[in-house]
Amino acid sequence: MNDDVRRLLGGYATGTLTQAEQKELYEAALRDDLLFAALADEQALRDLLADPASRQRLLVKLNRKKQPTWSVPVAIAAMLVITVGAGMLWLRLNPPTQEVAMSVPRPAVSEPARPEAERQQPRQFKPEERKAVPSAPPRIPPPPSAIQVSSQAPKIAAPPAAALEIKQEAKQLAAPVAAEKTADLAAKVHYRFIESSEGLRVALTSTENGQLVVNSRAGRQTKLIFSTAAVPQTEYVVPSEGALPDNVSELIVTLDKTVFASRFAKPQAPAAARSAIRAEADQAAGSPYVLHIPIPKKD
Amino acid sequence: MQRDEVLRLLRERILAFATSRMQRESAEDLAQEVLMVLHDKYPHVKQMEELLPLSLQILRFKMVAQRRKALRRGEMTQASIDDLPLHDDAADPEAYVARREMLERLSAALDRLGERCRELFRLKLLGKTFAEIQSEMKAASINTVYTWDARCRKNLLDEMGGAWER
Numbered sequence: 191m192n193d194d195v196r197r198l199l200g201g202y203a204t205g206t207l208t209q210a211e212q213k214e215l216y217e218a219a220l221r222d223d224l225l226f227a228a229l230a231d232e233q234a235l236r237d238l239l240a241d242p243a244s245r246q247r248l249l250v251k252l253n254r255k256k257q258p259t260w261s262v263p264v265a266i267a268a269m270l271v272i273t274v275g276a277g278m279l280w281l282r283l284n285p286p287t288q289e290v291a292m293s294v295p296r297p298a299v300s301e302p303a304r305p306e307a308e309r310q311q312p313r314q315f316k317p318e319e320r321k322a323v324p325s326a327p328p329r330i331p332p333p334p335s336a337i338q339v340s341s342q343a344p345k346i347a348a349p350p351a352a353a354l355e356i357k358q359e360a361k362q363l364a365a366p367v368a369a370e371k372t373a374d375l376a377a378k379v380h381y382r383f384i385e386s387s388e389g390l391r392v393a394l395t396s397t398e399n400g401q402l403v404v405n406s407r408a409g410r411q412t413k414l415i416f417s418t419a420a421v422p423q424t425e426y427v428v429p430s431e432g433a434l435p436d437n438v439s440e441l442i443v444t445l446d447k448t449v450f451a452s453r454f455a456k457p458q459a460p461a462a463a464r465s466a467i468r469a470e471a472d473q474a475a476g477s478p479y480v481l482h483i484p485i486p487k488k489d
Numbered sequence: 490m491q492r493d494e495v496l497r498l499l500r501e502r503i504l505a506f507a508t509s510r511m512q513r514e515s516a517e518d519l520a521q522e523v524l525m526v527l528h529d530k531y532p533h534v535k536q537m538e539e540l541l542p543l544s545l546q547i548l549r550f551k552m553v554a555q556r557r558k559a560l561r562r563g564e565m566t567q568a569s570i571d572d573l574p575l576h577d578d579a580a581d582p583e584a585y586v587a588r589r590e591m592l593e594r595l596s597a598a599l600d601r602l603g604e605r606c607r608e609l610f611r612l613k614l615l616g617k618t619f620a621e622i623q624s625e626m627k628a629a630s631i632n633t634v635y636t637w638d639a640r641c642r643k644n645l646l647d648e649m650g651g652a653w654e655r
Binding site: 196197198199200201204205206207208209211212213216217219220221223226227229230231232233234235236237238239241244245247248249251252253 | 490495498499502503505506509537538541542545546548549588591592595596599600607608610611613614615616617618619620622635636638639641642652653654
């Protein structure tokens with residue numbers, strides 16, 4: 191095969207050859223089997239490139255500049271450098287703040303924090319400041335520090351004087367109750383049986399005031415059958431109407447001496463004070479006195 | 490060169506080429522069919538510059554058709570003809586897929602070529618002649634462009650596995 195002619199092969203499929211070049215190539219191919227076979231093989235490419243759509247697609251691809259092989263690693267490295275640089279710049283502009291929780295000694299409420307120079311001289315209050323100070327306690331500014339301090343100290347509200355007085359009274363009232371706790375309830379509550387045609391009843395008399403509560407027990411079941419604020423030396427008949435059921439084995443009598451029955455009668459005691467007294471008395475007295483009265487069996 | 494002389498030479502070349510790709514009897518039939526098409530459908534084509542590419546195109550179509558026919562007859566796969574679909578006059582899906590696949594392979598191969606070869610191929614696709622390519626690429630002579638093109642074609646063919654078609 192003539193190499194001078196063969197070099198024209200590349201122009202056959204793309205239609206690059208001039209008429210003179212075509213004539214030269216074809217004449218040589220008609221006499222050369224190898225060149226003819228090469229041309230026949232080129233026909234597939236020629237048919238493909240004869241399609242305008244395929245030709246255009248290849249042209250679009252070739253018009254795009256080929257990326258050099260080193261471009262990808264360089265691009266990645268550049269992105270990393272930019273990212274790290276931006277991060278360092280951001281950190282420099284926005285230094286991290288360290289939050290530390292620490293207890294700060296609370297200054298006296300009556301003395302708001304003031305600068306040292308200002309403390310040397312007595313402060314001259316303006317008239318409107320004089321008016322504002324007693325009604326609301328001043329807000330305590332945090333101590334000057336380079337570190338941002340998060341103080342979790344709870345707010346302490348000064349207890350009102352009236353409440354303190356009521357609490358002390360409750361303690362005084364509850365103290366004797368606690369001392370009497372061990373005493374026998376039988377000495378304070380007397381009982382007697384009343385037998386009638388309807389059945390058996392019980393008469394209860396308390397020597398002290400308190401909440402008198404009577405429960406009846408039948409087997410494992412307990413049932414409230416009577417409750418009243420007992421007045422001393424007054425007899426109460428249980429049950430008020432009718433008689434005790436036959437299956438009742440005993441009565442459980444309690445006298446709740448948590449002082450509310452007597453002390454709550456104070457008309458001047460407000461609701462908050464009553465709650466305080468009751469809580470204090472309950473805590474001091476503990477459980478109420480209990481008296482078990484066995485019910486005699488009928489013959 | 491007269492048409493009959495061109496047709497005689499063409500028959501020799503076609504027969505030699507077809508013999509290298511298929512059996513002798515089939516190659517003779519193939520050459521005869523190509524010449525019959527040239528004789529029957531293109532009697533007005535007399536110039537050698539037109540006859541040769543035309544014959545190459547007919548030859549390719551005939552070879553593809555013969556392969557398809559052999560497949561249909563079960564000469565290679567022994568598949569039943571009843572299982573094959575009837576002929577459709579619409580665009581051949583097989584040819585379409587083959588063309589698309591070849592385009593993909595060519596596109597991928599072009600990616601692996603050097604910058605000069607890509608530029609040369611681009612100018613050829615734009616319809617430039619070798620003389621115009623010489624001035625575009627500022628080559629010393631047109632022989633330089635021929636040499637570049639021959640090397641680039643070889644590289645491209647190598648990148649595609651040695652043949653344009655599979």
